[in-house]
Amino acid sequence: MRITSGSYYNDIYGENNKINQQLFDVNKQISSGLQIQYASDNPEIFAKTLQLDNEITTLNQVKSSSQSAYKVSTQTDTTIGEIVKTIESMQVKLISAANGANSYTSTQAIAKELRGLQNNLLTLANTSIGGQYLFSGTATSVPPIGANGAYQGNNKNLEAFLGSGVKQKYNISGSQLFLGDKNQVNRTITTNVPQMSLTDLYPDIMQDGNLVRSTSSKETYISGTSTIRDLMGDTDSNTTNDATHSPYFYFQGTRTDGTTFKSKIQMNMTDTMDSLTHQIALAFDPNQTTPSANQVNVTINPNGQIEINDKIAGSSKLDFHMVAAVDFSGGAAANVTNIDNLQSGTTNFETAAITAPGLYVKEFTKSSFSTPASVSNTIEGINYDRTNFAANGASLISDIPQIDKTTNAYATPSSKLIDISGASTLNGSQMVINGKDITGTVFTAQINLSATGSTFSLDGGATNYNIFTATTPRSAVNGDQMTYQQLLDVVNMATSGSLPAANTTAGYDNAIYASNKLSSTTLNSSGEVVFEDKTNPTTKASLSIYDATSSTYPITGTLSTGSSLAFNANSALTIRDPKTDLFAQIDQMIKSVEEGKTRSDGSSLTDPRNVGIQNSIQMMSDLADHITRLQTEAGSYSQVLQSSSDRTDMLIVSAQTLQSDVIGTDVATATINMNQLSLNYQAMLSGISKVSKLSLVNYL
Numbered sequence: 001m002r003i004t005s006g007s008y009y010n011d012i013y014g015e016n017n018k019i020n021q022q023l024f025d026v027n028k029q030i031s032s033g034l035q036i037q038y039a040s041d042n043p044e045i046f047a048k049t050l051q052l053d054n055e056i057t058t059l060n061q062v063k064s065s066s067q068s069a070y071k072v073s074t075q076t077d078t079t080i081g082e083i084v085k086t087i088e089s090m091q092v093k094l095i096s097a098a099n100g101a102n103s104y105t106s107t108q109a110i111a112k113e114l115r116g117l118q119n120n121l122l123t124l125a126n127t128s129i130g131g132q133y134l135f136s137g138t139a140t141s142v143p144p145i146g147a148n149g150a151y152q153g154n155n156k157n158l159e160a161f162l163g164s165g166v167k168q169k170y171n172i173s174g175s176q177l178f179l180g181d182k183n184q185v186n187r188t189i190t191t192n193v194p195q196m197s198l199t200d201l202y203p204d205i206m207q208d209g210n211l212v213r214s215t216s217s218k219e220t221y222i223s224g225t226s227t228i229r230d231l232m233g234d235t236d237s238n239t240t241n242d243a244t245h246s247p248y249f250y251f252q253g254t255r256t257d258g259t260t261f262k263s264k265i266q267m268n269m270t271d272t273m274d275s276l277t278h279q280i281a282l283a284f285d286p287n288q289t290t291p292s293a294n295q296v297n298v299t300i301n302p303n304g305q306i307e308i309n310d311k312i313a314g315s316s317k318l319d320f321h322m323v324a325a326v327d328f329s330g331g332a333a334a335n336v337t338n339i340d341n342l343q344s345g346t347t348n349f350e351t352a353a354i355t356a357p358g359l360y361v362k363e364f365t366k367s368s369f370s371t372p373a374s375v376s377n378t379i380e381g382i383n384y385d386r387t388n389f390a391a392n393g394a395s396l397i398s399d400i401p402q403i404d405k406t407t408n409a410y411a412t413p414s415s416k417l418i419d420i421s422g423a424s425t426l427n428g429s430q431m432v433i434n435g436k437d438i439t440g441t442v443f444t445a446q447i448n449l450s451a452t453g454s455t456f457s458l459d460g461g462a463t464n465y466n467i468f469t470a471t472t473p474r475s476a477v478n479g480d481q482m483t484y485q486q487l488l489d490v491v492n493m494a495t496s497g498s499l500p501a502a503n504t505t506a507g508y509d510n511a512i513y514a515s516n517k518l519s520s521t522t523l524n525s526s527g528e529v530v531f532e533d534k535t536n537p538t539t540k541a542s543l544s545i546y547d548a549t550s551s552t553y554p555i556t557g558t559l560s561t562g563s564s565l566a567f568n569a570n571s572a573l574t575i576r577d578p579k580t581d582l583f584a585q586i587d588q589m590i591k592s593v594e595e596g597k598t599r600s601d602g603s604s605l606t607d608p609r610n611v612g613i614q615n616s617i618q619m620m621s622d623l624a625d626h627i628t629r630l631q632t633e634a635g636s637y638s639q640v641l642q643s644s645s646d647r648t649d650m651l652i653v654s655a656q657t658l659q660s661d662v663i664g665t666d667v668a669t670a671t672i673n674m675n676q677l678s679l680n681y682q683a684m685l686s687g688i689s690k691v692s693k694l695s696l697v698n699y700l
Contacts, residue, residue, distance in 0.1 A: 069160035069170040070641040137173040144174040188576035192602035195304035198233035221304035229269040242269035247326035254319040258405030260422030260562030366602025401527035410527030413485035430548040440540035449479030492521040589616035
């Protein structure tokens with residue numbers, strides 16, 4: 001084989017370039033600290049490096065997100081802590097106000113302090129950080145509490161990004177904080193008319209005619225051992241004739257599960273109040289086949305008022321109303337079917353409600369709501385739900401929240417009436433809308449709910465207008481499919497005086513459009529119906545909505561379904577409830593101090609439905625528990641976010657270390673490699689030099 005100069009040169013040049021490139025690569029690895037510079041250098045290492053780069057970028061995003069959320073969460077925790085301290089201070093002030101030894105001046109001073117603390121709560125509620133309000137949900141640019149005390153934010157969550165598919169809530173919305181549910185709380189309601197023993201109050205009539213009332217009379221509140229005679233009174237001291245005028249008790253209400261009841265029972269004068277409360281408890285038991293009376297606790301409080309406590313926590317539907325009548329003339333007038341027949345008059349020991357000489361009617365709840373002009377009786381306490389909405393300037397507002405039977409959530413315009421109703425079906429029932437329209441003209445509208453199509457009419461008119469569905473094809477709505485929006489539309493048309501020109505979909509839609517220009521009827525955030533007059537700053541309108549059968553009772557000793565729906569009622573007062581309306585409740589509590597009301601007192605003309613200071617103390621305690629629970633929740637978010645940030649730091653270091661292992665240069669190995677390559681290169685050059693000096697003579 002012949003080795004030419006050209007081939008010899010090529011071999012030398014190739015080896016030289018190869019070793020030079022290797023030396024260059026190793027030197028570059030040492031100087032840059034990286035094994036490769038381009039993907040082509042080593043595709044496998046490049047792919048692993050790119051994957052680790054993405055992971056480190058994601059981890060940095062997680063760290064940034066968790067740290068930003070942590071700042072909001074810790075500020076939320078701190079602010080809620082200040083709210084808890086303020087509420088605890090208010091609770092101390094309420095306990096001080098409950099002291100009967102306080103003078104009027106001292107009580108008013110406490111009330112002013114409470115108003116100051118209330119203002120501090122409003123300031124805390126509107127706390128912001130970095131221009132973003134803490135308690136507005138995702139509407140962070142909107143102050144959560146408006147000037148009227150209403151919540152203006154939403155109930156949505158702010159969430160931090162903690163990794164692929166992983167998010168962490170870090171805010172407490174005002175919807176939770178100020179309007180949230182306390183699922184561990186049992187609803188408690190109370191009548192607000194204090195009941196005294198008429199036996200002790202009128203001893204000259206009921207005990208002995210020789211007694212002098214001014215010296216023998218004493219104020220003793222009814223208790224569980226008091227008799228029905230003590231409660232209802234008598235016209236004489238003779239107990240042998242009591243059987244001829246045993247009283248009737250008419251009561252109705254709503255159970256824990258949202259079903260309603262109505263009952264009329266007769267009690268003997270010798271029966272005790274404990275016997276009456278047992279009968280009330282039986283009515284609240286939905287299992288009427290074998291009622292056990294274990295759904296509620298019914299007791300008589302120290303003020304002679306009936307208190308009912310729901311044994312099942314988390315429900316806001318419990319309600320109650322009762323009125324009693326006794327016929328002292330010995331007739332049958334008290335045993336009426338329609339409670340509207342009970343009207344006013346006097347007995348010889350109290351001004352009371354009577355329809356015939358000697359018929360005495362006793363009320364257990366009292367409100368400041370007026371009665372519609374079309375309802376004949378003159379005692380507003382007799383009516384359960386035939387009462388006018390409260391007027392406030394251009395607005396009319398109901399007092400019974402519409403609450404879903406299943407979820408305990410407030411109704412919205414899209415909610416179906418049947419889901420809130422206490423009945424199993426609404427078809428075949430009639431609702432009445434009573435009052436004055438925006439011009440002051442009296443009107444009565446009837447809504448007839450039917451499976452074949454619901455309708456409404458005005459003042460008994462011959463025209464029955466269809467209540468049309470919004471879906472195509474348009475048709476009159478099935479009563480069990482009717483929504484609150486459809487009801488609100490009918491109420492608004494009737495109260496604004498804008499009725500359909502024709503019983504067609506176009507006539508119906510045009511009437512709704514025209515009525516919305518004059519007024520609006522909506523559901524507020526607390527599930528209450530609100531009518532707003534757009535034409536007058538002080539509306540001339542009045543409004544009541546009720547079941548047409550609300551005043552009709554079953555035969556004595558039986559139980560029937562109560563009103564399908566109730567919107568405004570002279571019902572028992574709420575003193576404990578799972579639902580919270582922090583600022584409305586606090587305002588009510590402070591009013592009880594300003595008015596000097598130790599307990600609820602329906603006899604007050606200024607504010608008969610105020611719960612009183614003693615009940616306010618319990619309500620404030622419930623608020624404190626509710627807020628403290630949410631502070632704990634906010635604290636847990638902070639801990640999770642801090643842990644996430646710390647863990648992310650560790651993962652970033654770990655990923656960077658792994659990345660260094662994958663792409664980073666092992667300097668010791670590279671240096672050894674470079675030294676070896678240098679020796680090889682030098683050896684190659686030495687060999688080339690020696691070979692280059694050889695000639696043919698060396699082989700001769």
